[in-house]
Amino acid sequence: MYSFGIDTFGDLPTTDTGTLFSHAAAIRQVVDEGILADKLGIDSIGVGEHHRSDFSISSPETVLAGIATRTKTIKLASAVTVLSSDDPVRVFERFATLDALSNGRAQVILGRGSFTESFPLFGFDLRDYEKLFEEKVELFSKLLDEKPVNWKGETRAELKDADVFPKTESGRLDVAVGVGGSPESVIRAARYGFPLVLAIIGGAPDRFAPYVELYRHAAQDLGTVAHPVGMHSPGFVAETDEEARRLAWPAFKTSWDRIGRTRGWPPYTKEQFEYEIENGSLYVGSPETVAQKIARAMKVLDVTHFDMVYGQGPQKASARLKSVELYATKVIPRVRELLAETSKAE
Secondary structure, three states, X not given: OOEEEEEEOOEOOEOOOOOEOOHHHHHHHHHHHHHHHHHOOOOEEEEOOOOOOOEOOOOHHHHHHHHHOOOOOOEEXXXXXXXXXXXXXXXXXXXXXXXXXXXXXXXXXXXXXOOOOHHHHOOOOHHHHHHHHHHHHHHHHHHOOOOOEEEOOOOOOOEEEEOOOOOOOOXXXXXXXXXXXXXXXXXXXXXXXXXXXXXXXOOOHHHHHHHHHHHHHHHHHHOOOXXXXXXXXXXXXXXXXXXXXHHHHXXXXXXXXXXXXXXXXXXXXXXXXXXXHHHOOOEEEOHHHHHHHHHHHHHHHOOOEEXXXXXXXXXXXXXXXHHHHHHHHHHHHHHHHHHHHHHHHO
């Protein structure tokens, strides 16, 4: 019933002596982490798309293809694919190819993205932000039927009886929509019958409960299926709470401050960091601390899947691997125990 994954945006890690990885080395590090996650039984790995110097991954499906050929069971997801600045046909083709390489383990998580660098990079106008996503989701939903498509819109060339290849062996790609807090996006996911994944990166997770209810009510009203809901949030696991905070703090601050400089945010403070751990959506600590917090959030929101966004900022590569290991071997089993105990109590 419950499943657990890890997500990454390909942040550049460091060696134990503090040397920053190159982009190429950082990509290979993610592949190694995906292989480890598969060996340890983690259910999925999500790889996000960014077009910035502080992230190494701009082509998630390519990295996932590398992981696919060296793993056996782990689901391979984008987290997210920025459909607005991509072409739905090409996205379908690339993920259908990944699905073939992985024997049906590919998942596309569609989103508008929290960064906008891809829009000017690929020649799109930010003034068309809403229209681009709406039209392209509509087209992508048609492509999923794997039949010739007729479609006409304003954001790409018209399609007339267009048949797209390769076809998947199952007959349909696994698709979800990632939402960061827009009611319109929640309703859109329900309208197309797509599963919902909540990106919760700050504040108390409880505040997202209305979005889960909105999704379910909208699906009922629209006559579509309300699938089980998932969530993802940043985290870091070490042997003790003190070690986890000590290792995570400088990397988180570097990452948030770098992003904040482009968005007009004030510098990230230690007080904010501590508050998010205690009361917000930062899952940093020992296995027991993190497990307790994940179990609570999943229960409060009534979600069945949790992804921990690991490796944020310039963390040591060795610490990232250890975090993934502890998450797989100690956190996930403990969360399952806690959720089972809660179910019995009810």
